[in-house]
Amino acid sequence: MNLNPILETILSKIVNTISPDKIIVLGYIDKHRKRFSIFDHSFSEINDPEDMNLLVIADCSNIDRNNVLDMLEQRCKTLCRLAIIWVSPAAFNNQLEQNTPFAIRALQSGTILYQKWQPADHIQTAINKKTETQADKSELFPWYERSQIFSQMAGVQFRFGNFGMAAFCIHQAVEQLLIMLFANITGFRYGLHNLDRMLCILRFHNDEAASVFSKETSQERDRLLLLRKTYISYRYHSDIIIGKDDINYYFSELNKLQQMADQVFYFREVQKTETY
Numbered sequence: 687m688n689l690n691p692i693l694e695t696i697l698s699k700i701v702n703t704i705s706p707d708k709i710i711v712l713g714y715i716d717k718h719r720k721r722f723s724i725f726d727h728s729f730s731e732i733n734d735p736e737d738m739n740l741l742v743i744a745d746c747s748n749i750d751r752n753n754v755l756d757m758l759e760q761r762c763k764t765l766c767r768l769a770i771i772w773v774s775p776a777a778f779n780n781q782l783e784q785n786t787p788f789a790i791r792a793l794q795s796g797t798i799l800y801q802k803w804q805p806a807d808h809i810q811t812a813i814n815k816k817t818e819t820q821a822d823k824s825e826l827f828p829w830y831e832r833s834q835i836f837s838q839m840a841g842v843q844f845r846f847g848n849f850g851m852a853a854f855c856i857h858q859a860v861e862q863l864l865i866m867l868f869a870n871i872t873g874f875r876y877g878l879h880n881l882d883r884m885l886c887i888l889r890f891h892n893d894e895a896a897s898v899f900s901k902e903t904s905q906e907r908d909r910l911l912l913l914r915k916t917y918i919s920y921r922y923h924s925d926i927i928i929g930k931d932d933i934n935y936y937f938s939e940l941n942k943l944q945q946m947a948d949q950v951f952y953f954r955e956v957q958k959t960e961t962y
Contacts, residue, residue: 689799692765693732697800699761704754706744707775711797713890714738723891724795725787725871732797737767739890740799741792743778769886771876782816786873790818821873823951829866829875830947833859837940844937849928850916856936857881857917863943864888867895870950879917882910898942909935 689697700709713723715737722729732738751772759768773781781789792798793813805813840855864884865877871891878884881899888895901907909932919926 688731690732692735693799696738696762696765696768700740700742700758701800703758704742704744704749705802706742706800707802708741708743708798709800710741710743710792710795711799712739712741712771712792715890721890721893721896724791724797725891730796735766737769737886737890739769739887740771742770742772743775744772746772746774769883769890771887781874782813784873785816785819787818787820788872788874790816819873821869826866826870826950829862829869830951833862833866833944833947836862837944840933840937840940844933849930849933850920850926852933853913853916853928853936854920856933856940857913860936860940860943863940863947866947867892867943867950881914892946894942894946898946899939 697709700706711724711732713721713725714729714732714735715721717734717736719736722732755770755772759770762768778789782793794816836855836859840852840859843849843852843855860881861877861879861884864881865875868884868888868891869875876884876887885895885899899906899910901910912926912928912932913936916926916928
């Protein structure tokens with residue numbers, strides 16, 4: 687892929703910091719807020735990126751990965767807002783052995799920005815011949831089921847007036863759905879306790895995700911931050927002040943994700959019926 691000065695500068699900052707094996711563009715959003723993703727084959731070159739989702743394959747032993755990611759994203763934000771997925775070579779090879787779209791499309795898409803070693807011709811030929819395996823519904827359902835359980839628990843806590851615990855359960859329900867929705871697209875179960883980062887990454891690859899926990903207003907941004915603070919607070923058995931209106935807002939955003947997840951299973955059931 688041809689590199690412009692912005693991409694060259696970003697690569698230099700990443701390579702000089704963590705010496706990766708590969709850096710691959712998974713998706714980007716341009717200045718017109720149009721998204722492009724390798725998972726729907728919507729681009730082969732990068733034009734006017736404002737946000738970019740990168741896959742960085744690098745050894746992450748003996749290093750605080752989250753702090754390094756935050757540092758890199760801060761250093762590059764004046765050039766382009768980055769959302770980096772950092773996986774170890776072993777973890778990526780595991781995805782490749784499973785033939786997930788996450789690994790296959792990353793290597794076949796032509797959006798590799800950097801690689802430390804050029805693969806031998808016979809290895810590259812073998813990679814190019816690989817075909818991806820979509821995630822089976824049975825593999826996705828446990829995440830969907832857990833989200834339902836946490837959502838029901840949130841409703842019970844809300845009715846008892848325990849808003850903090852309700853927010854904790856909503857956070858858990860949202861997290862399970864985000865993992866499921868990303869796995870449905872990529873075959874890769876990527877889970878974090880940081881909903882903001884997970885939502886940011888999903889938005890590169892799913893149009894509907896843009897409407898969930900929007901950050902267009904200061905109130906929306908504050909509420910997402912409050913949800914994270916409440917989740918962390920309740921993990922360590924402390925308390926934080928949160929209101930009924932906040933919980934109602936969280937339920938409305940959770941319902942958006944729930945509808946997206948329902949469509950995944952409904953669509954797959956229709957496909958199965960039509961096959962027979």
